[in-house]
Amino acid sequence: MSGRTLEAYLHEFTESSGAVDANVAQTIRLFAEAAVRMRLAINDGALGDAFSAVREAAHAHGDEQKELDVFADELFLDAARRARVSFYASEELAHPVALDRSSEIAIAIDPLDGSSNIDTNVSIGTIFSILPSKGDEAATFSQPGSAQLAAGFFVYGPQLAFALTLGRGTSVFVYSARLEAFVEAYPQMSIQETAQEFAVNMSNYRHWDEAVRHYVNDCLKGVDGPREKEFNMRWIASMVADTYRILIRGGVFLYPGDCREGYSAGRLRLVYEANPIAMLVEQAGGKATDGTSRVLDITPKGLHQRSPLVFGSSREVEKVALYLSGSSGT
Ligand code: F6P
Ligand code: MN
Secondary structure: OOOOOHHHHHHHHOOOOHHHHHHHHHHHHHHHHHHHHHHHHHOOOOHHHHHHHHHHHHHHHHEEEEEHHHHHHHHHHHHHHOOOEEEEEEEOOOOOOOOOOOOOOEEEEEEOOHHHHHOOOOOEEEEEEEEOOOOOOHHOOOHHHHHOEEOOOOOOOOOOOEEOOOOOOEEEEEEOOOOOOOEEEEOOOOOOOOOOOOEEEEEHHHHHHHHHHHHHHHHHHHOOOOOOOOOOEEOOOOOOHHHHHHHOOOOOOEEEOOOOOOOOOOOOOOHHHHHHHHHHHHHHHEEEEOOOOOOOHHOOOOOOOOOOOOOOOOOHHHHHHHHHHOOOOO
């Protein structure tokens, strides 16, 4: 094991910088500790308290919000409070929580991504975005993703992994139980430019626009079709896990808008899902769009607003944009 620890990485980051960066680094430290605690709760699976609540919620009340979501939200809120951030905006909460208004940074977070996989022993995660604080909640969370100071996600999978960007590239850390530390496993990730795999929920095929169907149809035609290559398909239904795979071996992820009620802008939330993923992907040399335009340029109109999302290998994301703008040429 030769990589730097997360602590060494953060230390290097703060050495030559000011108070805001120190606040960012401290937040990341405390989030990393929270992720280790999440991992312990998840490891207990059906034997632990968090999961018995999941079963009760799902079966007794048909409740969408699982107990593990709430556990995660409370854990990361507590970490944000100790990190002294100004506002904590979570997928789990209708409104941001005001913490230390004098702080210059704010958090937007999806505490438990991939919640349909909680009780199936499939990877789930936590996604977060760190933004400069702008005095009030509305101004802070209506900044475009390009304003983010840092972004990251944890994957609670076969490994506890952490993808992080501080705006100087994207690194992936893996938690070493032996060292009791996150260790940098992939410094300066670089997503390959071309893709052989696409990730999309194919069961929505009939709800998509013709242009999305056209793109997927052409991928399915493989080497004999206009794309002249074979494509593989993967859909984990945990965006963190799909993103992790794309960081490691390339590919493209699509969650377009569709014609189901409430899905005209897809499923994913701009401020605490699409934006942090887009920053991590761009910092690793990939691209992220709403189908045609750069995600990080969108000005959010609401904390929980959705955005169509396409990201991954740069040339494939560009290809999708050609199809969606009607100029695929095939
Ligand atoms: O958080 C939303 C999410 O669970 C993502 O992690 C995942 O990519 C997507 O929704 C799954 O959507 P669907 O249920 O349509 O497969
Ligand atoms: Mn999510």
